[in-house]
Amino acid sequence: MAKEVNIIKSRTHYSMVNSSVSAIIYLLRTLLGFVSRSFFIHYLGVNFLGLNGLFTNVLSFLSLAELGIGFTIVYELYSPLATGDTETTKSLMLVYRKAYTIIGIVVGVAGICLVPFLSLIIHGTSGISNVYQYYLLFLSNSVVSYFFTYKRSLLNADQKNYITVVNDFVFYSASVVLQILFLVLYQDYSIFLIIQVLTTLASNIYISSVVNKQYPYIREKNVKPLSKAVSTELKKNILGNMSTQIGSIIVLGSDNILLSAFVGLSAVGIYSNYTLITNAVKSIVQQATSSIISSVGNLVAKKDNLKIFSVFQEYWFINSSASFLTSTITFALINGFISVWIGPKYLLPRKTVCLIATYLIVLMYQGSTRTFISAYGLFWQQRWKPIFEAGTNLGFSLFFLQVFHLGLDGVLLGTICSSIFVNAWYEPYIAFKFGFHQSLYMYFLRTLLFYMKYSVAIAVLWIVQLHLFVDSLMSFVRFTFVSVILVGVLYLLLFSWEKEFRSAFNRFKRMI
Numbered sequence: 001m002a003k004e005v006n007i008i009k010s011r012t013h014y015s016m017v018n019s020s021v022s023a024i025i026y027l028l029r030t031l032l033g034f035v036s037r038s039f040f041i042h043y044l045g046v047n048f049l050g051l052n053g054l055f056t057n058v059l060s061f062l063s064l065a066e067l068g069i070g071f072t073i074v075y076e077l078y079s080p081l082a083t084g085d086t087e088t089t090k091s092l093m094l095v096y097r098k099a100y101t102i103i104g105i106v107v108g109v110a111g112i113c114l115v116p117f118l119s120l121i122i123h124g125t126s127g128i129s130n131v132y133q134y135y136l137l138f139l140s141n142s143v144v145s146y147f148f149t150y151k152r153s154l155l156n157a158d159q160k161n162y163i164t165v166v167n168d169f170v171f172y173s174a175s176v177v178l179q180i181l182f183l184v185l186y187q188d189y190s191i192f193l194i195i196q197v198l199t200t201l202a203s204n205i206y207i208s209s210v211v212n213k214q215y216p217y218i219r220e221k222n223v224k225p226l227s228k229a230v231s232t233e234l235k236k237n238i239l240g241n242m243s244t245q246i247g248s249i250i251v252l253g254s255d256n257i258l259l260s261a262f263v264g265l266s267a268v269g270i271y272s273n274y275t276l277i278t279n280a281v282k283s284i285v286q287q288a289t290s291s292i293i294s295s296v297g298n299l300v301a302k303k304d305n306l307k308i309f310s311v312f313q314e315y316w317f318i319n320s321s322a323s324f325l326t327s328t329i330t331f332a333l334i335n336g337f338i339s340v341w342i343g344p345k346y347l348l349p350r351k352t353v354c355l356i357a358t359y360l361i362v363l364m365y366q367g368s369t370r371t372f373i374s375a376y377g378l379f380w381q382q383r384w385k386p387i388f389e390a391g392t393n394l395g396f397s398l399f400f401l402q403v404f405h406l407g408l409d410g411v412l413l414g415t416i417c418s419s420i421f422v423n424a425w426y427e428p429y430i431a432f433k434f435g436f437h438q439s440l441y442m443y444f445l446r447t448l449l450f451y452m453k454y455s456v457a458i459a460v461l462w463i464v465q466l467h468l469f470v471d472s473l474m475s476f477v478r479f480t481f482v483s484v485i486l487v488g489v490l491y492l493l494l495f496s497w498e499k500e501f502r503s504a505f506n507r508f509k510r511m512i
Contacts, residue, residue, distance in 0.1 A: 050269030077157035104146035137193035148204035171203035317500035327361035336470035393418035
């Protein structure tokens, strides 16, 4: 009994450490990102910013070669790490190392093969020379990220994600400082990218050495082949995760490519300022909440279904609250922030901002079921979902772009529609049927109520914005104060009566 209590305490401890460290460091990383972006825009301009965003999306498609192996290996590591099975751990890590070496080579070759086709998707490159050189440097950074990095999975599966977070932040900080310095001195995008490649490589080498010290047995030469049962399960989950990877990359990675092809690089550059903020908001929340995945995976390994569903209900409420608060505040403040940060010429219309906030809340809200799908390892069960999602997303986006000529609004509507028509019901179905073994009725009812609350909050904030204007730093500070108070009041009015509110509030007090 005492041993079980210690396991639960350890699980809770690691969840709190991972969540706290991840959230704090990602906040700092975000602040550095804004500083870096400010210098980037000032010294290189919006077209280079658009090129940077476009290449990021283009190369995200090359990560299809990864096939979701990383998520699958982490899931397979939960059980041997929880039971102290070092032999299986060694075997899995050997498979992982070989796979990532092959993946790095495939990504490099595929990336080079894409060079002749870049002109088809890049429009509005006036004033930018050496585009292919920049692309190859971007490709180099993507390729080196696959070497040495496979050992991170061991730390993540062992509930020590905070180590990789701290490591990445240190090297990212060094990268930002050097990039800013050389931007000021030379205004050279090539040097900017070279620094990125070198720090990525250095970060991976260092984290590899840390893992070697903490888990010396993974360097042993006498590694047994995986058992037939583990090997079969691994292949099955990789195939299931492969479709997830394909769907996610097409949905999330196609936005800038579609914008570049139909609107131009300047539109990509302006939108990328908004995605910098929304990705930061989303990632800070995800870093704080998704750090529990390894702890949930550890809990799943114990096969305590009642406890798991209880944890899900609390996590669902916390994630819903975070999604509501961050999305509504983003809608209220993002235009004012960008106006003060880089100027009003980079602003998007309010209706577009509303779609961005809706896009953000849809993605974040779905995180509840996705976290537990990953923890349960239900990759095979949802193997077809991402394919339908990707097809729906591209179909709607192209329809809104070509028929209605909606530009950025069309791209956002395409993603929102694919999430509503595919993800909103399919992911909960997988989690509840194959994981929790519970009815979906209450989930759908509460989800509908959740989006009704969000709509009420957006309507109130829209009306308030008609009477408050941001034209200086001080007016933005005043508007921020009013908006945060208003969102807080709306949250309490709409959510405080739910039964999980008190439980989450008490847990927060204990954490403090």
